[in-house]
Amino acid sequence: MKSHEIQACSFSEWYPLFKKVTFPSKIIPLTQEFVDYLLADNLVLRSDQALLTYSRDDSNSSDSEDDEEGWAKAESETPALEAPHFEDIDKEITTAIAEFGGKAFIKLNWSSPKDAAWIALNNSLQCHMSADVHLLLKSSDFILHDLTEPFKECEDQNVNQTPVKYNLVLRKWVEINPVNEFRCFVQNKNLIGISQRDDTQFSPFIEKEKEDIVRDIVSFFKEQIRPKFHLDNYVMDVFRQRKDKIVLIDFNPYGVITDSLLFDWNEDLLQISDTSETTSPSDCASATPDFRFIPEESGIRSNPLRRYCVPEDIAHLTSGEDPFKLMDLLKLRSGTQEDNADSD
Template sequence: MKKEQVANCQFSVWYPIFKKHTIKSLILPLPQNVIEYLLDDGTVVVHGSEDSTQQTQTNTADGEEDQEDIQWSDDETTTTVTAPEFPEFNAKVQEAINLLGGSVFPKLNWSAPQDANWIALNNTLQCQSLRDIFLLLKSSDFIAHDFTQPFHRCSDDSPDPEIGYELVLRKWSELIPGGEFRCFVKENKLIGISQRDYTQHYQHIYKQQDQICSALLDFFQEHVQYKFLDEDFVLDVYRDSWGKVWLIDLNPFGPVTDSLLFTWEELTSGHDLMADQTEQGDVPAFRYTTSEVTVQPSPCLSYRIPRDFVDLSTGEDAYKLIDFLKLQKSQQDESDEEA
């Protein structure tokens, strides 16, 4: 997997090519101060009025320079970080959310904050305001990865391509997990298809496997093949209840992308996966979870402990540990005084 392949899988690169076949989305460049806020490891205390639209209107006169309005309380034992506000960016985001119908699915150049959904009130990535978006983005290791190591596991030593970070807002769409599939494309050939949510057994997939496989192959041949910048890539698609196929995402062909019910060795080795099939010609290998026995735990489960607790328990973040101990001590002092 080359750096250039990863760069080509950024949302703003593939979206214009496949716009007609995917969920309506808007791309907003991230201002530098917002990037710094997202990367800052401080406590997330998002303030502001409940109604973010109102916030936008009352703050439009402010410059974005005011964002470093971090207020540290005098009491050193209870440090409160007030989240900065970004009035201009907030106005753009709110306008985009309104254009997309009021609810959006957020992601950056490559990743969505799927590992952070436990932190959201409704346990989904559905966002109605910049405040909802910030909470998810700041809590996600997947997002941190996009910022800090986008070219992790690339095989070439060339300099990293320049990245302009972007916030992608996609119209919120209720996708049924049993309708999602991941398609592996090598040398512009669809070699393998895997059920996306391999943690469950879906009867309809088992029953309609031939129809599903040919619908995805048709979609690929008609709308995707030879139209992308690379010949190796991974395509995520959705087959809706009317049988129409939609493109959901494009990912690099390599170990940063989860190979689901295949292994990367199988996918990259010379061994022809299609040889598994009968003499039907170019039929991709189609894999799905066959029975309840093979049901697996959800891959994002391990992310559900707040990172701070993990850092504290492993002693990875000394400052958090010191703050925690100070807080404990002050609480103890208070209760001593009361006694």
């Protein structure tokens, strides 16, 4: 995977080419000052009612009393803190949300803050004012990845690169049934695989309409995407609004940085063949992509985003990422049991 492939999947790069087949969107260039604000630890939001202050360092506390003390301390310090002012950007956000009917979906160049949806009052990425935008962006690890290491998996990450120009993207809010979203894998300009986008739930209608789903997506790809998108290898997300109606959602890099869902990046199907053996699009005009979906309820997976809703220590324990924490927990439990035995 090369850095130019990551750049090509940046929203501002592809949106002008595909405006007619995707959701209406507004691109707002971000100043370095605003980027620095997103990277800073403290979160200070100004609303019409109050000034809210929170620190990332406080978010990992597992003791409720400590949490209450932290919030009390933050509130007591509020008068001494000044919320950052980004009048021009906030004005553009407000205008865009109004143009989209009072609701908007947000993202940066590549990622949306979907890991932070739990912190919003409506538990979604639906934004009604600039404070909603600030809260989600500041609370998201996905956004932090965009800002700090977008080229981490690239072969040429240490080669001279043009500095990233960050943008805030507001998109018209559209109610989407997750079972109608699909992730498509394009290799050497050929559509080779389609995966159910939400791999956490079983949907009977997919089995019933699988042939129509594949036919609609293949037609959309050949007519609207392949002639215009210049990359040979990429991943795209689409929404099947109804029969014969496909809407483009996003483009993603072809590689481990993108979730392969019901596929596996190590399997032969997704391996890019040597350039000398590359198959041209015309050679595969009649090839049918491999379509994968949850065929029965027993195949349902847990939602990977849930781990962002619990303290980091607990997430590490359940995933086995930090064996030392597990050892400490076992020692603590052993000591508790010994104390109980002594008291008996």
